[in-house]
Amino acid sequence: MASRIVVAHGYNAAPDRHWFPWLVEQFEPGVVRVATLPNPTSPEPEPWVNALAATVGRVDDETILIGHSLGCITTLRYLERMPGPWRLRGLILVAGFVSPLPNLPQLDAFTTPPIDVHSLAGNIEHRHVFGSDNDTTVAPKFTAELARELAAPLTIVPGAGHFVDRLGCFSIPELLPVVNGMMHSRVP
DSSP: OOOEEEEEOOTTOOTTSTTHHHHHHTSOTTSEEEEOOSOTTSOOHHHHHHHHHHHHOSOOTTEEEEEETHHHHHHHHHHHHSOSSOOEEEEEEESOOSSOOTTOGGGHHHHSSOOOHHHHHTTEEEEEEEEETTOSSSOHHHHHHHHHHHTOOEEEETTOTTSOGGGTOSOOTTHHHHHHHHHHOOOO
């Protein structure tokens, strides 16, 4: 089976926004799919997790999941609910968080109850977190906390903000070597 990549977008986003179209273009047709998560301007955890589950189906050793912002914790919730045993090739989280954000209390329902990120990490072969040094939506300390809990390398992209189109982010070149490395690694 060939690798497949499924992306979960964030709050106020859609599959045709930010850097998602660029990522789709980097691979053969059909490799990357960006989930359409319902009501992105007023998201609710259950419909988002259910929509992501419907897009992904069952994860396996050929699956790489990528989350952006609210899509990160949605992806973690989806994995948390997956009946075991399961194994995931790779997980990449961009500008993610697992704790409530003081500036976005309307998203608190996604962070409660807390996720046992550490227990999920054992089922994920490759993990990587991306953040920026000047993200005003998800403060860098929240993304760093996520990387620590996931025991994942953290790549800081200087000046990338929240990795959104309104701030000029239409690609994340630093993401490609990480995705390609995950795609071409073989699990023993």
